Amino acid sequence: xxxxxxxxxxxxxxxxxxxxxxxxxxTSESDYYLFWYKQPPSRQMILVxxxxxxxxxxxxxxxxxxxxxxxxxxxxxKISDSQLGDAAMxxxxxxxxxxxxxxxxxxxxxxxx
Amino acid sequence: DVKVTQSSRYLVKRTGEKVFLECxxxxxxxxxxxxxxxxxxxxxxxxxxYDVKMKEKGDIPEGYSxxxxxxxxxxxILESASTNQTSxxxxxxxxxxxxxxxxxFFGQGxxxxxx
Numbered sequence: 001x002x003x004x005x006x007x008x009x010x011x012x013x014x015x016x017x018x019x020x021x022x023x024x025x026x027t028s029e030s031d032y033y034l035f036w037y038k039q040p041p042s043r044q045m046i047l048v049x050x051x052x053x054x055x056x057x058x059x060x061x062x063x064x065x066x067x068x069x070x071x072x073x074x075x076x077x078k079i080s081d082s083q084l085g086d087a088a089m090x091x092x093x094x095x096x097x098x099x100x101x102x103x104x105x106x107x108x109x110x111x112x113x
Numbered sequence: 114d115v116k117v118t119q120s121s122r123y124l125v126k127r128t129g130e131k132v133f134l135e136c137x138x139x140x141x142x143x144x145x146x147x148x149x150x151x152x153x154x155x156x157x158x159x160x161x162x163y164d165v166k167m168k169e170k171g172d173i174p175e176g177y178s179x180x181x182x183x184x185x186x187x188x189x190i191l192e193s194a195s196t197n198q199t200s201x202x203x204x205x206x207x208x209x210x211x212x213x214x215x216x217x218f219f220g221q222g223x224x225x226x227x228x
Contacts, residue, residue, distance in 0.1 A: 009153065033213045045203065045219035052214065091155060095213040103155040 006104035023092030119220035136204030145187035
């Protein structure tokens with residue numbers, strides 16, 4: 001079975017600093033997509049960034065970037081210049097060959113002013 | 114903007130009641146999903162639907178049923194609510210079944226408490 005593991009239930013970072021959230025996954029497939037979603041306290045989940053397994057270049061969206069290590073099955077999210085609005089639950093997700101999203105347990109990110 | 118709207122943000126129901134959670138999306142998405150979110154467990158798929166009147170079981174369908182009579186609306190039904198169904202319920206929609214990279218859009222969630 002394919003699984004997604006987020007080993008950090010909670011992380012905290014000082015405002016304006018950089019934080020990295022970890023995610024590992026397990027699959028035997030060669031082509032797949034990985035996603036990071038953000039769920040702010042208002043609860044509406046939104047997409048932060050996505051990465052295709054065949055692309056070697058790490059995806060970047062403004063202050064958000066990923067470190068995708070395919071061989072290690074690792075997909076971490078780096079948030080640079082952390083802002084108070086980044087406080088949220090962050091979920092890593094994997095799309096399998098059945099086109100279903102498989103979710104990690106989530107990491108709660110706290111931003112310290 | 115894509116909108117996925119859930120009918121209630123908070124619900125309190127009594128054990129044994131039949132509960133309906135409604136979800137509507139306005140972007141003509143084929144796929145719709147119901148998840149349950151519990152602390153430390155992430156999102157667990159209850160049911161999903163690829164088309165009108167089509168439904169498939171997810172990972173935890175026991176105690177739930179769904180209805181999709183119109184493309185834009187996907188309802189989750191708790192036939193006889195129990196206290197272990199107290200949870201956050203999230204509805205999502207997604208375009209195109211056979212595409213791995215499409216984004217899922219979520220509703221704001223319904224916090225259901227069964228007493």
